[in-house]
Amino acid sequence: MKGVPLLALTVVGVTLARRRERGWLESALRSEVERGTLSTVELGLLLDPTARRRSRRDVRARAGAGAARLLKRLQREQVNLAMIKTRVETEDDPDLERHRQYCRSLRNALMAVPGAVLWASSPQAR
Amino acid sequence: MRPMEASPGFRRGWGRQTSLFQFRRPAFWAYAVVVGGTGVFAVGAQSAFRQISPSGWALSWLLLAIYALPVFLAVYFLDLYEREPLSLVFGAVVWGAVAATTLAGIGNQGWGLVVARIGTPEFAARWTAALTAPFVEETLKVIGLVLLVLIATEEWDDVMDGFVYGAVCGLGFAVVEDVFYFIGVFGGSPSAVLAGFYVRVVSSGLYGHVLYTALSGMGIAYFVSLAGEVPIRRRVLVAGGYSWPPWPGTSSGIRRGSTCSPREWKDSATGCSSRWLRR
Numbered sequence: 243m244k245g246v247p248l249l250a251l252t253v254v255g256v257t258l259a260r261r262r263e264r265g266w267l268e269s270a271l272r273s274e275v276e277r278g279t280l281s282t283v284e285l286g287l288l289l290d291p292t293a294r295r296r297s298r299r300d301v302r303a304r305a306g307a308g309a310a311r312l313l314k315r316l317q318r319e320q321v322n323l324a325m326i327k328t329r330v331e332t333e334d335d336p337d338l339e340r341h342r343q344y345c346r347s348l349r350n351a352l353m354a355v356p357g358a359v360l361w362a363s364s365p366q367a368r
Numbered sequence: 369m370r371p372m373e374a375s376p377g378f379r380r381g382w383g384r385q386t387s388l389f390q391f392r393r394p395a396f397w398a399y400a401v402v403v404g405g406t407g408v409f410a411v412g413a414q415s416a417f418r419q420i421s422p423s424g425w426a427l428s429w430l431l432l433a434i435y436a437l438p439v440f441l442a443v444y445f446l447d448l449y450e451r452e453p454l455s456l457v458f459g460a461v462v463w464g465a466v467a468a469t470t471l472a473g474i475g476n477q478g479w480g481l482v483v484a485r486i487g488t489p490e491f492a493a494r495w496t497a498a499l500t501a502p503f504v505e506e507t508l509k510v511i512g513l514v515l516l517v518l519i520a521t522e523e524w525d526d527v528m529d530g531f532v533y534g535a536v537c538g539l540g541f542a543v544v545e546d547v548f549y550f551i552g553v554f555g556g557s558p559s560a561v562l563a564g565f566y567v568r569v570v571s572s573g574l575y576g577h578v579l580y581t582a583l584s585g586m587g588i589a590y591f592v593s594l595a596g597e598v599p600i601r602r603r604v605l606v607a608g609g610y611s612w613p614p615w616p617g618t619s620s621g622i623r624r625g626s627t628c629s630p631r632e633w634k635d636s637a638t639g640c641s642s643r644w645l646r647r
Binding site: 249 | 383
């Protein structure tokens with residue numbers, strides 16, 4: 243029982259820290275939405291871990307485990323894109339541009355799977 | 369060349385990754401020397417425990433692996449976006465497990481003598497562990513975190529980072545300390561190890577050290593990562609607020625002190641006899 247207040251304090255601290263990180267991620271990727279590197283829906287999924295897991299489950303159900311793996315990789319690379327953005331100095335940095343292309347290619351590969359296209363147009367994906 | 373758009377809330381440098389092995393930083397060498405030196409003692413202690421009771425020692429590590437692995441993974445994966453470099457994470461674990469435990473053993477013993485000199489031996493036997501051990505242990509774990517800050521300052525860019533490093537440092541400490549208790553205090557036989565596991569891990573509250581050091585880590589991270597954004601007074605206040613965990617440790621020690629007889633304290637090097645722990 244003596245650990246409960248400490249646990250509560252830790253949970254509050256971690257929740258606040260995660261909210262702050264979500265804000266940073268959103269601000270790093272907002273301009274990428276305008277560029278078309280990722281959609282508003284995809285950004286929303288990245289910001290909500292539960293929705294992110296649910297999206298993978300939906301894709302697995304509709305398009306199979308391979309597509310779910312591809313979506314997981316796409317989401318990880320979109321987060322990496324945000325990390326690269328915070329490291330580089332210019333919007334057209336070669337590393338950043340390369341990673342944008344990579345994310346687009348992953349998304350195209352995912353959309354080539356029939357079930358995944360259905361998922362992308364489903365209300366859950368929106 | 370278009371400069372990076374500075375949208376509100378944009379955190380420059382967030383995604384930077386650094387490893388533990390910063391050979392040009394004195395803090396890395398301080399870390400390496402302390403871990404290397406205390407590592408010799410720690411390996412010697414584990415080897416002695418293994419000789420006392422090979423089966424009990426193996427069971428201790430097995431039980432503690434079952435206890436530690438899920439929390440390690442949970443802590444590591446809670447950091448959703450910018451996962452910490454594994455070299456630094458394991459560096460924090462090793463500091464907690466090797467350096468902090470070994471130095472805490474020496475420190476607690478030394479402070480025990482000081483308290484005995486100031487008060488009566490009876491008072492020292494009853495209160496030493498309660499009055500000094502939490503401060504010694506928390507201070508040593510925090511020193512490890514401060515060294516990690518000095519080794520890889522740019523990695524400490526958020527409170528979440530402090531949580532991860534602090535929690536895994538506390539986890540390393542808790543595991544090695546528990547092995548010591550299971551063999552050195554409870555006796556080391558497999559049944560004694562199981563009793564020790566129940567008393568120290570299950571019924572005494574899971575992950576105490578993890579929480580204490582996680583909070584200290586969050587305080588340090590708050591202080592470091594918000595330099596230049598938040599006035600130093602506020603940073604000191606908030607960091608201090610996060611880093612009060614030695615106090616709950618002390619209060620539990622006081623409760624422990626008030627329920628043990630001096631003889632029970634003398635029974636063990638750490639001041640907690642197996643008789644009391646088995647109650």
